[in-house]
Amino acid sequence: MNSFCGQKPLKIAFYTFGCKVNLFETDQLKSSLNNVEIVSCDDDADIFIINGCTVTATAEAQVRNMIRRFVKRGRVIVTGCFVRKKGCEKIGNAEYVPTIAEVARLLNAGELRYDAFFTRSRPFIKIQSGCDQFCSYCVIPYVRGPLNSVPLPKIEELLHKIAEEGFREVVLTGIHIGKYGRDLADGTTLADVIGAAHRIIGRVRLGSLESPEIDDRIFRQAEEGLILPHWHIPLQSGSDPVLKAMNRPYKCSDFAKSIERLANIYKDLPAFGTDIIAGFPTETERDFEETLRFIGSLPFAYGHVFPFSPREGTPAAVLEKESGVPYAEKRERARLLRELFAKKEAEFKKSLDGRTDEAVVEEKTGNSICRATTSTYQDIEVRGEFEKRSLLHVKLSCRDGKLFGEPL
Numbered sequence: 466m467n468s469f470c471g472q473k474p475l476k477i478a479f480y481t482f483g484c485k486v487n488l489f490e491t492d493q494l495k496s497s498l499n500n501v502e503i504v505s506c507d508d509d510a511d512i513f514i515i516n517g518c519t520v521t522a523t524a525e526a527q528v529r530n531m532i533r534r535f536v537k538r539g540r541v542i543v544t545g546c547f548v549r550k551k552g553c554e555k556i557g558n559a560e561y562v563p564t565i566a567e568v569a570r571l572l573n574a575g576e577l578r579y580d581a582f583f584t585r586s587r588p589f590i591k592i593q594s595g596c597d598q599f600c601s602y603c604v605i606p607y608v609r610g611p612l613n614s615v616p617l618p619k620i621e622e623l624l625h626k627i628a629e630e631g632f633r634e635v636v637l638t639g640i641h642i643g644k645y646g647r648d649l650a651d652g653t654t655l656a657d658v659i660g661a662a663h664r665i666i667g668r669v670r671l672g673s674l675e676s677p678e679i680d681d682r683i684f685r686q687a688e689e690g691l692i693l694p695h696w697h698i699p700l701q702s703g704s705d706p707v708l709k710a711m712n713r714p715y716k717c718s719d720f721a722k723s724i725e726r727l728a729n730i731y732k733d734l735p736a737f738g739t740d741i742i743a744g745f746p747t748e749t750e751r752d753f754e755e756t757l758r759f760i761g762s763l764p765f766a767y768g769h770v771f772p773f774s775p776r777e778g779t780p781a782a783v784l785e786k787e788s789g790v791p792y793a794e795k796r797e798r799a800r801l802l803r804e805l806f807a808k809k810e811a812e813f814k815k816s817l818d819g820r821t822d823e824a825v826v827e828e829k830t831g832n833s834i835c836r837a838t839t840s841t842y843q844d845i846e847v848r849g850e851f852e853k854r855s856l857l858h859v860k861l862s863c864r865d866g867k868l869f870g871e872p873l
């Protein structure tokens with residue numbers, strides 16, 4: 466089924482699961498299609514395109530549910546990591562197409578565009594794909610392949626376009642951005658991309674970054690004010706033996722040093738976020754208690770907690786069969802971790818009361834009310850009429866755990 470000039474445009478609805486890279490890739494696909502009308506998933510559509518995720522068992526179950534819902538309503542094309550996973554389950558007559566580039570070809574769009582049209586006020590740009598870390602629990606290196614960085618001139622071209630469109634902030638994303646450039650012959654690194662993004666756009670937010678990859682150049686850039694005070698640094702466990710079994714390339718003490726060094730760089734405490742896996746197969750009660758203690762000792766503003774779910778084909782899936790943590794215990798550990806992070810999040814928000822900051826307007830949410838995102842990645846409510854994407858200088862206040870911004 467193709468679309469041709471002069472024909473009624475195809476109505477296409479998109480649903481994206483997973484990370485910022487998937488969101489970027491869906492935008493890429495949208496911008497590459499010709500003569501199509503993009504509609505909401507609640508509307509009637511000729512085609513439903515699902516960009517699926519496989520990072521956890523829960524993510525996969527959500528994708529399967531969505532496919533079941535959409536196959537009753539029309540043609541369904543499923544793409545993304547969900548499809549690339551070995552042995553993914555076929556549902557109804559949904560078509561499984563491994564990559565968005567192939568979906569673009571299937572729908573006669575030709576080459577996939579890199580200059581995606583941006584549906585957000587703070588565009589995400591994908592600077593690389595792939596990962597060669599092979600953490601023992603993770604399926605991503607198998608479904609996303611090796612490191613594949615976008616050359617710097619191509620990123621710069623996109624950044625100029627983003628600046629011309631009037632965006633004030635950019636988010637650098639990828640599967641493993643700390644390894645940006647290692648597959649390129651010209652020696653460019655993440656620091657070069659940060660430098661270019663700051664020069665061209667101004668406000669630069671980093672996607673998830675592994676602690677060993679925050680090198681001296683990046684610390685210096687943070688000191689020079691090139692990077693927004695928001696760092697998402699995955700920890701995964703606060704116990705060294707578990708980190709080793711996970712094939713994570715650092716110890717807790719190294720992680721803590723990076724956080725401490727960054728915290729000292731900024732005038733006010735930056736927002737530190739992290740990811741934690743609860744109930745990894747080798748995680749004993751003692752390891753878990755150490756994890757709770759370690760997290761308790763660090764100034765996290767939020768944390769994402771994932772109860773361990775084995776991913777077929779990974780070393781940790783074998784460990785899980787041999788000696789997994791019982792399901793109820795995993796859930797309990799996840800609950801305790803979430804409770805701890807909720808407390809830290811509330812404390813962090815409270816610490817922002819009275820601080821001034823800059824925030825990008827995301828959307829209008831009511832009569833003279835807007836939602837905006839601060840430098841420290843907080844959602845705030847601002848009274849007044851403001852253009853989407855505009856940058857506001859605000860004074861923050863925290864009431865009942867909610868943040869408000871008063872324009873200055």
Ligand code: SF4
Pocket residue numbers: 596597598599600603604605606640641
């Ligand atoms: S660094 Fe580890 S967790 Fe992150 S994508 Fe690579 S293998 Fe997965």
